[in-house]
Amino acid sequence: MSRNTFTPRFTRAEVWKGWQRQPSQPERPIPYDVQLITLKLADALPQHALRAVSDELKDLPQAQRALQRRQRLEEVLLQGEGCCLLSEPRMAAELADALELHNRKRYKLIAWCIMPNHAHILLEPTYSMPRIVQAWKSATTRWMLLNKDELKLQTPGRMLWKRDYWDRYIPEAQQLGKAIQQVHSSPVQAGLCERPEQWRWSSVSNGAH
Secondary structure, three states, X not given: OOOOOOOOOOOHHHHHHHOOOOOOOOOOOOOOOEEEEEEEEOOOOOHHHHHHHHHHHOOOOHHHHHHHHHHHHHHHHHOOOXXXXXXXXXXXXXXXXXXXXXXXXXXXXXXXXXXXXXXXXXXXXXXXXXXXXXXXXXXXXXXXXXXXXXXXXXXXXXXXXXXXXXXXXXXXXXXXXXXXXXXXXXXXXXXXXXXXXXXXXXXXXXXXX
8 A cells, every 4th residue: 555645445434334233322423534543551651740741731721732742742751661561572463463453343453663662553443442442451461461470571560551542533644654754753763773674563564554
């Protein structure tokens, strides 16, 4: 697939025709837009780092504070705080498998990169995004709990992931290439490799682009 163009695999009619169940509660609207999701391990943003960022930005106008806080916290993530459990190859492989499990069923994966303490996933959802994220978290948390003693994993406790996740919409096709590049360049920015294709745990090194 070209980095500069993106053709959605699903149409609205195809998705809605495929639903056979009646949810017990109203579903949140499905956006049918490309989204960039960031998952964070439970200890990836420790309290001392959160306090430091808050103190640093406290004098900014409120309108600027939220954007600057997000940017600063993204920089903190690249510093590799916490147990960095995703640097364990079998843990990273489990997350990669979880991402692939519902690919082209509940979403279309466009690009992804698994970092030591977080992961970026660029996708086009055709299903409830919170449910998609919960499926990823549940599968990887179960694996971690089953294998942590045998592998002597340094884990952040029983809760592998932070409860929330970051999302950003990519509304225009011309922004997609930049978003893919952003995902794949994360390990370079963190000083983990010199070129994106050298990083094992991303779609660029797995032949997706």
